[in-house]
Every structure is written in structure tokens, then in C-alpha cells.
Amino acid sequence: MKNITIKSFIYVLVGISAVAWITLAYLGGLDLSKIKDFLGLIPKIVTIDLFLIGIFVRWGWKLRCFRGWLVPFPNLNGTWAGSIYSHWKHPKTGERPAPIPVMLTINQSFFHISCVMHTGEMKSYSYSEGFMIDSDRQMKQLAYSYSSKPRLSVSERSIPHDGTGVFQIIEKPNLKLVGRYWTERLTTGEIVLNFYSKDILDEIPNSLGEHPITEPENRR
Incomplete structure (x- = not known):
């Protein structure tokens, strides 16, 4: 992952170093024309x-003032909520399910990002x-591969599997993730997520609704 705009970073680092050099020399009464000083x-x-680099890596990269010219990617930390529009067809009815409530939690630092997706029937964890x-191509995406672990109560029709999701990052007018996914089970679909909370939730909120396929006796 390209974490920083190198050219801008070099300019900033050189500028900070120059200011620090002049300031320390002034305070210490040193003569910078002398090699020893x-x-x-x-x-x-x-x-x-x-x-200063440590402070930037730990906290500073999240500031909007660095976005774009120094830090190329946005801060996506928090909980996102929305719906999955699956192309999967029910084996008994041949119909596609209604939109599935979904929650995505993102834990992001300057060097790493992890994604966990929750529905009423499964939880998936990213591993890549x-x-x-690419601003020139107007490309702004998050992509990850994941391992999905469905609940044991639905194991007959939903087995553990791996998949990949690609999300378009929309920042204006509202923060949103719009993406698509495909799995090794040969299922595909679309996902639309809106920013929900700065906190990383452990469980999908009841307010998002119930999974449309889960049988009543299997609901939590």
C-alpha cells in the first residue's frame, strides 16, 4: 500500500529540518557557517x-489537512452499515433474497487496515x-480478500468460503462505500454502506433489521 506522497513528504521533512536547524542554532548561539556547529x-x-514522524504515523495522518497532497487515502476507521444485494438464488424458490442488512467494521492505522463484515448469518475477516x-484516473477504491464463517445453524446451505470485495470510496457529498463482491462459491453481489459510527461495534445493531433468509427458529 502506498502510504504517502513521497515528493511532498521530502519537501515537508526538509522544511521541518531546516527550521529546526535554524532555531536550535539561534537558541544555542551557534554559527552554522562553521562545520563543527x-x-x-x-x-x-x-x-x-x-x-514528529512518530506523531504523524500515530495520529497526524488522520487530519484532513494532510489528505490528498500528503496522505493519499482517507480515514475509514469505524462502523459502516447498509445492505447486501445478493445475486444468489434460493434453491427452493429460485428467487433472490431481499436486501440483507450488513455491518462493516474497519480498523485502520497508517500502515495497516483490517475489515470485518457482519450479517445475521455470518462474519467475515479480511486477510489481504x-x-x-489514482487521482489522475479518478480511482479511489478499497479492496480486500476475506474468509467467511457462517453460523453453524445455517451450515447446510452456507459453507465457509473465501471471497473478494472491491469498494468505491465516495466522500462527496456524503461518505459512502459502494462495492461488489464475488466468492469461491460462485456467488456475487453488490454492497452499499453508509458511515454509521466512529466506534467499532462488536455486533450488528438490531435497528438494521433481520436477515431475510434466516428461518425464525434460527434467529438469535
């Missing part, structure tokens, strides 16, 4: 740079994730 500040400058960002 100039080189003597290097350990302190490196320490300041590493400290990445952003596809």
Missing part, C-alpha cells in the same frame, strides 16, 4: 524528525487489504 546539530535534528488510489 553545523554537524553538531545533526543528532538533535534527527531526534526531532523521528519524534489495500487501497487503489
Whole structure:
């Protein structure tokens, strides 16, 4: 995953280092035209740079002021809620199910992102994730491969499987993820998610509704 715009990062780092060099020299009464004074500040400058980089990696990258020109990807941390529009057909009726309530939780740091999807019948965990960002091509996507673990009560018609999902990241006018998925069970579908909460929830909210396929006796 390309985490940073290299050219902008170099400019910022050089600028910060230059300001730190001049400031420390002024406060210490040093003459930067002298090699000894100039080189003597290097350990302190490196320490300041590493400290600021640490703050940026831990918290700073989330600030909107860095978005785009320095950090290419958005902050997607939190809980997303919406619906799955599955192309799967019920073996008994041959009909597609009604929209399935779904929740996606995203835990993102500067170097890593993980995605967990919940429905009333399954939970899936990502194991390979990445952003596809290209402003010139107007491409802004999140893609990940996942392993799905359905509930044991539905194991006869829904077995564990792997799959892949690709989401278009929509930031304007409203924050939204719109994507598609496909699985090794040869099922496909579309997913529409809206941002729900900054908190990462452990369970899909009842307010989203019940799974349209689950039999009443198998509901939690």
C-alpha cells in the first residue's frame, strides 16, 4: 500500500529540518557557517524528525489537512452499515433474497487496515487489504480478500468460503462505500454502506433489521 506522497513528504521533512536547524542554532548561539556547529546539530535534528514522524504515523495522518497532497487515502476507521444485494438464488424458490442488512467494521492505522463484515448469518475477516488510489484516473477504491464463517445453524446451505470485495470510496457529498463482491462459491453481489459510527461495534445493531433468509427458529 502506498502510504504517502513521497515528493511532498521530502519537501515537508526538509522544511521541518531546516527550521529546526535554524532555531536550535539561534537558541544555542551557534554559527552554522562553521562545520563543527553545523554537524553538531545533526543528532538533535534527527531526534526531532523521528519524534514528529512518530506523531504523524500515530495520529497526524488522520487530519484532513494532510489528505490528498500528503496522505493519499482517507480515514475509514469505524462502523459502516447498509445492505447486501445478493445475486444468489434460493434453491427452493429460485428467487433472490431481499436486501440483507450488513455491518462493516474497519480498523485502520497508517500502515495497516483490517475489515470485518457482519450479517445475521455470518462474519467475515479480511486477510489481504489495500487501497487503489489514482487521482489522475479518478480511482479511489478499497479492496480486500476475506474468509467467511457462517453460523453453524445455517451450515447446510452456507459453507465457509473465501471471497473478494472491491469498494468505491465516495466522500462527496456524503461518505459512502459502494462495492461488489464475488466468492469461491460462485456467488456475487453488490454492497452499499453508509458511515454509521466512529466506534467499532462488536455486533450488528438490531435497528438494521433481520436477515431475510434466516428461518425464525434460527434467529438469535
